[in-house]
Amino acid sequence: MKYLVTGGAGYVGSVVAQHLLEAGHEVTVLDNLSTGFRAGVPAGAAFVEGDIRDAAKWLDPSYDGVLHFAASSQVGESVAKPEKYWENNVAGSLALLGAMREAGVRTLVFSSTAATYGEPEQVPIPETAPTRPTNPYGATKLAVDHMITSEAHAHGLAAVSLRYFNVAGAYGTHGERHDPESHLIPLVLQVAQGRREAISVFGEDYPTPDGTCVRDYIHVADLAEAHLLALTAAEPGRHLICNLGNGSGFSVREVIETARKVTGHPIPEVVAPRRGGDPAVLVASAGTAREKLGWNPSRTDLAGIVADAWEFAQHITREQ
Ligand SMILES: NC(=O)c1ccc[n+]([C@@H]2O[C@H](COP(=O)([O-])OP(=O)(O)OC[C@H]3O[C@@H](n4cnc5c(N)ncnc54)[C@H](O)[C@@H]3O)[C@@H](O)[C@H]2O)c1
């Protein structure tokens, strides 16, 4: 099959593109390199440097589907510059859906997020939970989910939205490389490498066992497998929404302690104020993905996830 991967020069998109190639598919990556890296595009994929808002220039009926990762995805920035998020995430996805309709490309897998739920009423969080995003990033992703539902109902699109919880780990030479980095695991590993003095723990007064926030860390390779399953599970006229997480939570302190063991470095920590908008606990109920996609994540051990991220962090440092 032939797939267009938007955002395939970024973290998750590059890992999924690599999995598609390994499964024997043909892949074109469309990426404007705003946060991604040319070197992240897997060898074997065609590359188009361009914007999703111009997707009509490149999409044609030879494509069997689109995997749509391209987005702006920093929560803090979305609060400061919401217009950027409505433009890139919502207007960008609207243009992409239009280009798909024009070209007759009728299968879509979309990167949604746990941020569509906001502060949860119950954990683990099922897909039926209320969606009350607490920042513009989550609001724009939810708007795109609604857009996809209407497109499926009106025009027969076969669509799956995957709501990722905390993506982590790496797959060979493809891993997390954001600038500036805001995610916990890569930041902790930068401290282990001596690139930062200490990791800030954002709040230790949450109602959790050790007072720090609890998150559901999902290995990026398990996540990638769900995308390949979603491509086969997608049905015309239907929009399936699935959470992707392991269903178990780890606190910020547990992550830091695991990284100390994996890296053998002391990793100093300092307690800092809470970060605005952080829910205390976010853990997925991923029963829908298991049932409807036949998904079965296998890399659930936190030490293994951190070890893969550590190997990648060292690889990137050697390359620079
Ligand atoms: N990383 C996570 O923990 C996480 C969690 C939930 C959801 N997501 C979603 O998964 C997707 C991928 O996230 P990531 O961490 O790999 O981010 P990333 O920033 O590494 O990758 C995004 C890629 O999209 C490209 N891009 C952005 N806007 C574009 C545009 N208008 N046209 C073409 N290319 C464009 C960027 O250059 C980049 O290569 C995003 O949609 C994000 O919202 C990520």
Ligand SMILES: O=c1ccn([C@@H]2O[C@H](COP(=O)(O)OP(=O)(O)O[C@H]3O[C@H](CO)[C@H](O)[C@H](O)[C@H]3O)[C@@H](O)[C@H]2O)c(=O)[nH]1
């Ligand atoms: O230097 C840091 C960085 C993070 N944290 C804490 O570590 C936890 C994880 O933070 P990340 O920034 O790594 O991830 P988030 O949980 O904020 O964000 C993730 O979940 C969100 C859903 O709410 C979105 O989907 C987003 O894209 C995804 O990265 C949070 O409690 C955060 O407060 C720290 O203590 N110190």
